Amino acid sequence: MSYPAERPRRLRRTSALRGLVAETRLHPADLIQPLFVREGIDEPRPIVCMPGQVQHTRDSVRKAAAAAVRAGVGGLLIFGIPAAKDPDGRGAWAPDGITQLAIADVAAEVGDATVVIGDINLDEYTQHGHVGILGPDGDVDNDATLRAYARVAEAQAAAGAHVVAPSGMMDGQVGAIRRALDAAGHERVPILAYAAKYDSAFYGPFRDAVESRLVGTRSTHQQDPANLRESLREVLLDVEEGADMVMVKPAGLYLDVVRRVADAVHVPVVAYQVSGEYAAIEAAAANGWLVRDRAIVESLTAIRRAGAGSVVTYWATEVAERLR
Numbered sequence: 001m002s003y004p005a006e007r008p009r010r011l012r013r014t015s016a017l018r019g020l021v022a023e024t025r026l027h028p029a030d031l032i033q034p035l036f037v038r039e040g041i042d043e044p045r046p047i048v049c050m051p052g053q054v055q056h057t058r059d060s061v062r063k064a065a066a067a068a069v070r071a072g073v074g075g076l077l078i079f080g081i082p083a084a085k086d087p088d089g090r091g092a093w094a095p096d097g098i099t100q101l102a103i104a105d106v107a108a109e110v111g112d113a114t115v116v117i118g119d120i121n122l123d124e125y126t127q128h129g130h131v132g133i134l135g136p137d138g139d140v141d142n143d144a145t146l147r148a149y150a151r152v153a154e155a156q157a158a159a160g161a162h163v164v165a166p167s168g169m170m171d172g173q174v175g176a177i178r179r180a181l182d183a184a185g186h187e188r189v190p191i192l193a194y195a196a197k198y199d200s201a202f203y204g205p206f207r208d209a210v211e212s213r214l215v216g217t218r219s220t221h222q223q224d225p226a227n228l229r230e231s232l233r234e235v236l237l238d239v240e241e242g243a244d245m246v247m248v249k250p251a252g253l254y255l256d257v258v259r260r261v262a263d264a265v266h267v268p269v270v271a272y273q274v275s276g277e278y279a280a281i282e283a284a285a286a287n288g289w290l291v292r293d294r295a296i297v298e299s300l301t302a303i304r305r306a307g308a309g310s311v312v313t314y315w316a317t318e319v320a321e322r323l324r
């Protein structure tokens with residue numbers, strides 16, 4: 001018998017063979033595109049540290065949403081950036097707050113052709129950049145913030161959000177939002193819980209995108225990157241409180257978490273490839289240090305392979321167009 005007896009390379013010889021045996025595929029419907037909408041601007045504004053991404057006007061976001069639908073993107077995650085911030089982030093639940101207006105505009109544009117998701121948080125709206133209402137000690141007051149989130153959830157659902165996604169990592173946020181939505185007649189609106197969300201340096205470019213200057217730290221509510229088992233606790237709690245889908249965030253540095261979560265629960269698992277992951281690849285590619293398109297597809301494939309059913313990524317529309 002010839003040596004070697006086993007020849008794994010046989011299945012790699014042609015692109016057709018490799019395609020036949022591929023275990024993971026990317027599909028446009030598995031990709032969720034975040035969109036930023038800035039109140040009070042006439043032209044889209046480029047986001048410097050996220051090359052290719054912009055703060056949209058109310059008009060340009062409709063066009064971006066329509067393009068995403070044409071590419072077959074599975075969902076749109078809407079972030080509103082108000083012209084003025086205040087201490088309690090009240091604009092986050094005002095019926096004419098920019099997030100609500102943008103959700104309504106986008107929902108009217110896309111109908112049921114894709115899923116419009118609202119991010120529930122106060123950080124885009126507060127002067128201090130924190131995710132909620134501050135207590136006297138300067139830390140985020142958990143239960144006061146839950147009351148605010150309930151109002152944001154209602155406002156976003158009333159504006160036409162198909163799904164709401166609480167991202168503040170307050171204890172009990174999913175249950176509080178579920179009760180508020182049900183009481184307001186929005187029992188059919190699902191909750192995508194940012195369940196395992198880490199205190200990550202990789203959100204840096206996002207803070208620029210939403211003009212948020214955080215004073216202080218997120219480490220009293222977002223998770224310590226050192227921990228894995230804690231994520232399982234968070235995810236199981238959220239499912240118990242009524243989460244319809246759970247999210248792990250960031251994605252690429254937390255593939256072990258994605259895998260463990262996917263194995264632990266029976267609800268869909270979403271992973272968020274965050275602004276810093278995007279910026280790192282764009283910056284390296286701009287320097288010619290890695291091949292951009294391959295790096296993007298590889299990063300997304302790895303996240304799907306780890307067990308995420310869908311991926312939030314700033315490249316969603318671009319990649320979906322290429323897959324078509």
Ligand code: PBG
Nearest residue numbers: 121123167202203206274275276
């Ligand atoms: C909260 C929120 C943040 C991100 C998504 N939702 C910021 C934060 O929690 O600090 C970060 C996303 C990214 O970095 O791409 N509104």
